[in-house]
Amino acid sequence: MGFSIAVTPFNLFVALVGIMLGTVIGVLPGLGGANGVAILLPLTFTMPPTSAIILLTSIYWGALFGGAITSILFNIPGEPWSVATTFDGYPLARQGQGGQALTAAFTSSFVGALFSIVLITLFAPVLAEIALRFGPPEFFAIQLLTFSSFVGLGGGNPVKSLVSILLGFILAAVGLDIVTGQLRMTFGVVELMKGFDFIVAVIGLFGIGEILLSVEEGLSFQGARTGMRLAVVLETWKTLPRYWRTFLRGSVIGFWMGFKPGGATPASFMSYAFARRFSRHGDRFGKGELEGVVAPETAAHAAGVAAMLPMITLGIPGSPTAAVMLGGLIIWGLQPGPMLFKEKPDFVWGLIASMYTGNVLGVLVVLAFVPLFAAILRIPFAILTPLILVVCAIGSYAVHNSMIDVWYMLIFGVVGYTFKKLDYPLAPLVLALVLGDLAENALRQSLIMSQGSLGIFFLRPISGAIMAVALLFFLLPIVTPWWRRRRGLPRVASAPSGHEA
């Protein structure tokens, strides 16, 4: 039933515009899915909600496709989950097989995305139905699980992940406490009363921070040329079916990792590592093997789409981009969560149907316009940098029509730059900033229900089970080294990595 909504001429046009914008955003350094969607969010305020979400999700698909273009042609991963694509994509492009690599990448993205969309179509209503029976303790447990997976499975320094989460929650608490009506942490400053908007934080942390990082490295784009012709596309499509195992493996890994937060990057590395191990040409990986492009791209897109599942059904975003979309839902006057399926079926099914149309449109658009998008990176750096900064400033201002937000954007930019260099992850901070009020309310309501006893989280069956997994994830960084020492195994990082050969 959603297709009758997604396939109207206006919504198809919106999807097309979104894909084009998203691809440009994915190609540009310093802009990516999350802050691209954040900057363009104000443009949707006057649109009907379904068209608005179609625009935002299409931007997201476009950004995912765009990341592959820069990875393969310029060896610059636009997003962390495109890193694994550069291992074989860039060597292929330098051998003059950029067209093949791009075709394989886009097709894999499409297959991975499609796999996850079908699963979302099947499982989202079921999950929403179950979630309808959730009370505050269950929701708090799920939120805790979300954040524990950053600490336990995120890789990197778990203590720093924890700090990012806590800082996000603290920033979210600034301003008016809606439960008691008291002002928190404003210290008499009027500007602090309305708190920190996470959209501004996303633009600053990811946008400005990323620009500062990339100018520091001294941007020099060494692009490979593309030979993108129809014949090349068709030739490549003929060879792709022989990698069906890689497609399937990548899709499953991507979906499984993806509906937990921060899953796209480990999923792409994991899929790459598996493909190399099981391939008959494992030794050719890293030197320009098409399968080495197929594996990470399939998984990354399956994960990117799967991140939408908890957002639609539980109102809990699986990635920073999904978090921004969730913020959009609230601004358009929709209440995210399981009730959305009951109250706004048009919206939910229109969104799900638009995932199909958006990805079909997306793969056609990027295949047709690769040279155009690649040309963007040939724009001189001294023009791109100020342009991106102006766009970021516009996006930050437009959220609340307030200048203080533009200053916050700059401050968040410096914080993002510092945190990135010191290996503090940014995604958990943003997610905590978005979910702060929800999590705090769920905690308070649970405690009111139990008269202040934490036991309520462990005595109810569903929340108890989720809490147990969440606590396990929190303890994983402590338990793993201890276990390894006991077993006499060498101390190595547990983060999946396909980098070392």
Added chain:
Amino acid sequence: MRAADLVTALALLVVGGVVIADAVRLGTGWDSDGPQSGFFPFWLAVFMITAAVVIALQAVNRATAIPFVTAGQLRPVLAVLVPAAAMVLLMEYLGLYVAAALYLAFYMRWVGRHAWPTIAALSLAVPLVTFVIFERWFLVPMPKGPLEAWLGF
């Protein structure tokens, strides 16, 4: 890196301390109708201070020779950041469109050494296109200054 890690940890400690001070003022315990306003922030800050201490200890024990930022790296970063801050300041008085035009022109000339005709064309075109998209199509108002007032917007 070690110095930067320690400074960040110290900053986190200060933030944590400030949050605790405010949470104690609001009350961190139990009220007649549930947890008080300071309850959640208080425990967040307690955990954050603990984590910051751990990070500081890790940094002390792990000596790295890599500096956080070298002078050669800092220069281009400041070259982006300082003019950007200047642009935001100008936005307050001149509005977005004029500030963006001046910023684009300045950066293109100072860093990129582009030719004046290119600079003039772009720094006029970008604000104009932005104006049409935001003010006309999507009805999102941007900050405006004396120039727009003089033109009658």
